[in-house]
Amino acid sequence: MQAFENFNRDELINRKNKLxxxxxxxxxxxxxxxxxxxxxxxxxxxxxxxVFNNVQNLFSExxxxxxNYGLLDGITEAKKxxxxxxxxxxxxxxxxxxxxxxxxxxxxxKAFNHGLNGFEKPWSKLEKIKFLCPCPGYDRxxxxxxxxxxxxxxxxxxxxxxxxxxxxxxVSQDETIKGMWSIPMYSNPSGITYSDEVxxxxxxxxxxxxxxxxxxxxxxxxxxLYDTPDQLLNLISExxxxxxxxxxxxxxxxxxxxxxxxxxxFIASSNENINHLKKQISIQTIGYDKINMLLHTRFLKNAETxxxxxxxxxxxxxxxxxxxxEILEKRLSGKGIAxxxxxxxxxxxxxxVLNGCAKRSVSLAKEAGVVLTNAGATFPLGIDPQDSNxxxxxxxxxxxxLRTAIDxxxxxxxxxxxxxxxx
Amino acid sequence: MQAFENFNRDELINRKNKLxxxxxxxxxxxxxxxxxxxxxxxxxxxxxxxVFNNVQNLFSExxxxxxNYGLLDGITEAKKxxxxxxxxxxxxxxxxxxxxxxxxxxxxxKAFNHGLNGFEKPWSKLEKIKFLCPCPGYDRxxxxxxxxxxxxxxxxxxxxxxxxxxxxxxVSQDETIKGMWSIPMYSNPSGITYSDEVxxxxxxxxxxxxxxxxxxxxxxxxxxLYDTPDQLLNLISExxxxxxxxxxxxxxxxxxxxxxxxxxxFIASSNENINHLKKQISIQTIGYDKINMLLHTRFLKNAETxxxxxxxxxxxxxxxxxxxxEILEKRLSGKGIAxxxxxxxxxxxxxxVLNGCAKRSVSLAKEAGVVLTNAGATFPLGIDPQDSNxxxxxxxxxxxxLRTAIDxxxxxxxxxxxxxxxx
Numbered sequence: 001m002q003a004f005e006n007f008n009r010d011e012l013i014n015r016k017n018k019l020x021x022x023x024x025x026x027x028x029x030x031x032x033x034x035x036x037x038x039x040x041x042x043x044x045x046x047x048x049x050x051v052f053n054n055v056q057n058l059f060s061e062x063x064x065x066x067x068n069y070g071l072l073d074g075i076t077e078a079k080k081x082x083x084x085x086x087x088x089x090x091x092x093x094x095x096x097x098x099x100x101x102x103x104x105x106x107x108x109x110k111a112f113n114h115g116l117n118g119f120e121k122p123w124s125k126l127e128k129i130k131f132l133c134p135c136p137g138y139d140r141x142x143x144x145x146x147x148x149x150x151x152x153x154x155x156x157x158x159x160x161x162x163x164x165x166x167x168x169x170x171v172s173q174d175e176t177i178k179g180m181w182s183i184p185m186y187s188n189p190s191g192i193t194y195s196d197e198v199x200x201x202x203x204x205x206x207x208x209x210x211x212x213x214x215x216x217x218x219x220x221x222x223x224x225l226y227d228t229p230d231q232l233l234n235l236i237s238e239x240x241x242x243x244x245x246x247x248x249x250x251x252x253x254x255x256x257x258x259x260x261x262x263x264x265x266f267i268a269s270s271n272e273n274i275n276h277l278k279k280q281i282s283i284q285t286i287g288y289d290k291i292n293m294l295l296h297t298r299f300l301k302n303a304e305t306x307x308x309x310x311x312x313x314x315x316x317x318x319x320x321x322x323x324x325x326e327i328l329e330k331r332l333s334g335k336g337i338a339x340x341x342x343x344x345x346x347x348x349x350x351x352x353v354l355n356g357c358a359k360r361s362v363s364l365a366k367e368a369g370v371v372l373t374n375a376g377a378t379f380p381l382g383i384d385p386q387d388s389n390x391x392x393x394x395x396x397x398x399x400x401x402l403r404t405a406i407d408x409x410x411x412x413x414x415x416x417x418x419x420x421x422x423x
Numbered sequence: 424m425q426a427f428e429n430f431n432r433d434e435l436i437n438r439k440n441k442l443x444x445x446x447x448x449x450x451x452x453x454x455x456x457x458x459x460x461x462x463x464x465x466x467x468x469x470x471x472x473x474v475f476n477n478v479q480n481l482f483s484e485x486x487x488x489x490x491n492y493g494l495l496d497g498i499t500e501a502k503k504x505x506x507x508x509x510x511x512x513x514x515x516x517x518x519x520x521x522x523x524x525x526x527x528x529x530x531x532x533k534a535f536n537h538g539l540n541g542f543e544k545p546w547s548k549l550e551k552i553k554f555l556c557p558c559p560g561y562d563r564x565x566x567x568x569x570x571x572x573x574x575x576x577x578x579x580x581x582x583x584x585x586x587x588x589x590x591x592x593x594v595s596q597d598e599t600i601k602g603m604w605s606i607p608m609y610s611n612p613s614g615i616t617y618s619d620e621v622x623x624x625x626x627x628x629x630x631x632x633x634x635x636x637x638x639x640x641x642x643x644x645x646x647x648l649y650d651t652p653d654q655l656l657n658l659i660s661e662x663x664x665x666x667x668x669x670x671x672x673x674x675x676x677x678x679x680x681x682x683x684x685x686x687x688x689f690i691a692s693s694n695e696n697i698n699h700l701k702k703q704i705s706i707q708t709i710g711y712d713k714i715n716m717l718l719h720t721r722f723l724k725n726a727e728t729x730x731x732x733x734x735x736x737x738x739x740x741x742x743x744x745x746x747x748x749e750i751l752e753k754r755l756s757g758k759g760i761a762x763x764x765x766x767x768x769x770x771x772x773x774x775x776v777l778n779g780c781a782k783r784s785v786s787l788a789k790e791a792g793v794v795l796t797n798a799g800a801t802f803p804l805g806i807d808p809q810d811s812n813x814x815x816x817x818x819x820x821x822x823x824x825l826r827t828a829i830d831x832x833x834x835x836x837x838x839x840x841x842x843x844x845x846x
Binding site for chain 1: 460462463465468471472475478481488489490491492493520521522524525528529532533535536537547563566567570571678682683684685703706707708709710711712713714715
């Protein structure tokens with residue numbers, strides 16, 4: 001659809017004036033609304049206050065005193081819980097710290113400094129390293145690759161995952177392509193889940209680099225909004241079946257299950273990769289916080305109770321996601337100026353506006369007191385080549401504030417589109 | 424003194440036979456005693472169970488919800504507490520995770536990958552990097568430098584700190600010497616504290632490398648055994664005074680104040696270094712566990728209450744250290760075969776035996792069921808050039824077991840010395 005194809009110029013000018021009036025009215029309200037980051041709201045945090053209900057003894061089931069040194073890879077019951085939840089074996093997982101992002105950074109640092117399992121050389125000894133970056137994607141992933149001086153190649157994200165034809169083509173030819181970022185389920189921000197075909201082809205594809213590695217950030221693997229969730233194949237098993245068992249590392253945490261920054265994170269991979277990594281980690285630390293693992297495992301109990309717990313999150317979040325969709329629909333549909341997704345889970349809605357209008361839309365919203373993630377943030381180096389993608393993070397604000405914020409954003413998007421069309 | 428200078432050969436043979444009898448008696452008991460690592464004992468851990476007494480609300484004093492994302496460098500009251508305890512400003516410290524060792528590894532990784540504040544190039548871009556390693560020292564320090572392929576130069580430790588003449592001489596000439604390990608207070612394992620002169624000369628010395636950095640592991644800065652503790656100058660202030668403000672990073676944690684591995688760690692340095700580091704850390708993680716910081720700060724309260732808390736640790740540990748000294752004294756003194764220190768704090772006693780006898784002593788003790796830190800562990804690559812240093816970690820075993828273990832060790836040391844002398 002063309003932008004505003006059913007409107008003539010006068011109608012557009014009138015429309016713009018009417019919108020400016022609404023916009024100015026919002027501006028006068030002195031709004032201070034923040035939708036920049038994917039933070040859980042207070043009501044969600046309250047769901048997990050029970051983490052601290054069981055502190056009377058701090059011994060794990062096998063009698064380990066979690067208050068003392070020991071157990072590099074985590075306590076047994078925590079390994080069991082997360083292995084169950086993410087469909088790996090307990091010897092394929094390390095429970096490690098509070099931040100999966102930190103684990104990704106750390107794995108990258110090890111890949112550069114020491115080399116991971118199966119590397120001929122640490123990446124710091126090579127002239128050039130490239131990573132595939134499905135886009136729109138997660139700004140913090142791209143910030144890590146940028147910090148390490150990695151060249152980032154944008155791969156478009158389709159409704160079934162990143163463009164797998166393009167990926168197969170690139171990795172088969174270029175041995176400097178050493179890795180790929182991915183958020184395979186309810187992706188940040190596109191909300192899509194990789195199809196079985198995409199996962200299987202990622203596991204099987206021929207790569208010129210023998211040390212090509214997929215950083216599989218399963219951040220939203222448990223974060224369904226509906227009773228009929230998306231389904232994701234387990235890349236670790238698929239890599240095993242394909243004879244490429246060491247190709248991927250999976251990451252996750254309870255940051256959006258219990259407490260952001262005070263939860264439990266994990267890394268999973270083939271047993272061979274994990275054993276290699278454990279040797280490196282044994283030089284880095286004596287161990288991670290076992291008390292927090294213990295309290296988390298006591299609270300979360302098992303895969304079934306975690307599922308119930310996540311349903312409570314969904315009950316809080318569903319109305320927010322649906323409100324965003326409802327307002328965008330009412331404000332922007334049928335005008336040929338915006339499209340967005342209706343995800344079945346995760347933390348984001350990805351809004352695509354007219355090319356060249358994302359920055360202006362975000363800036364207009366900001367002037368009216370609504371802070372969004374910077375336009376461009378969903379691309380490497382913060383540069384969206386088409387300046388069209390905006391990430392909406394609807395989880396943190398209360399519903400009424402969220403409705404206002406999305407209304408302001410919608411007005412801003414339409415105003416930016418009108419400015420462009422009328423220019 | 425010569426070894427066994429007052430004994431003739433027959434007397435030594437008799438002595439050996441008598442000792443072998445004692446040794447065999449111990450062996451028959453099937454002992455399983457572990458003195459290999461510096462772990463607090465259960466009684467010490469119990470001192471901190473109160474950490475979890477105040478979990479009813481998880482908001483910090485300034486109203487931050489510690490259950491959510493935010494505050495990269497730690498909550499205000501935690502920064503204040505540790506800044507007070509370690510005599511730095513709150514803008515010179517980051518409260519970060521559970522493990523100071525991890526912070527050291529991490530700083531080294533950043534020095535290699537990205538470069539720290541004031542670096543011309545990341546160290547990974549240089550042909551050769553050397554570190555000064557005061558010895559005997561901490562095996563885990565040396566394991567980090569080894570992993571990064573750093574050449575380690577042994578510097579002997581005297582009673583006032585590492586040989587500062589040698590250090591000044593080396594760093595003034597060799598620009599590949601980029602750093603130095605140090606445990607300046609109640610050093611692991613020598614128990615010595617750096618004198619004011621040594622600290623001041625470290626701060627002021629001319630270094631050929633402009634990016635020479637001292638890793639100042641203040642692991643035992645609070646861990647006094649007596650009411651008249653050693654005194655340590657603050658290297659960060661001395662570096663400031665000397666016009667070398669960015670020369671050092673200090674590390675510490677509550678691993679041996681509250682819970683090993685489930686405590687709170689910090690890194691401190693000049694404000695410029697810390698700001699530079701914060702930018703790098705902001706790529707690595709959204710933040711560290713603020714709930715644990717909050718609970719720790721509520722429990723530890725302030726510098727004065729921490730001092731009282733540490734006195735309770737001292738009351739538990741003093742009898743253990745004194746028992747070790749008493750038994751060594753009784754068993755080994757006056758024979759010219761061993762010397763050891765009587766530290767005023769920390770976690771270790773360093774025992775020097777006849778050259779060539781450390782491995783044999785440790786191995787004899789092990790055969791009799793007493794596990795010590797491997798001989799050689801206190802030197803780079805695990806190789807003690809004189810094979811004479813043994814690290815005693817008296818904190819973990821109950822007093823009665825400790826007495827037995829030290830008795831077995833003493834017998835082993837004397838037997839090894841007799842084997843050598845009679846050979």
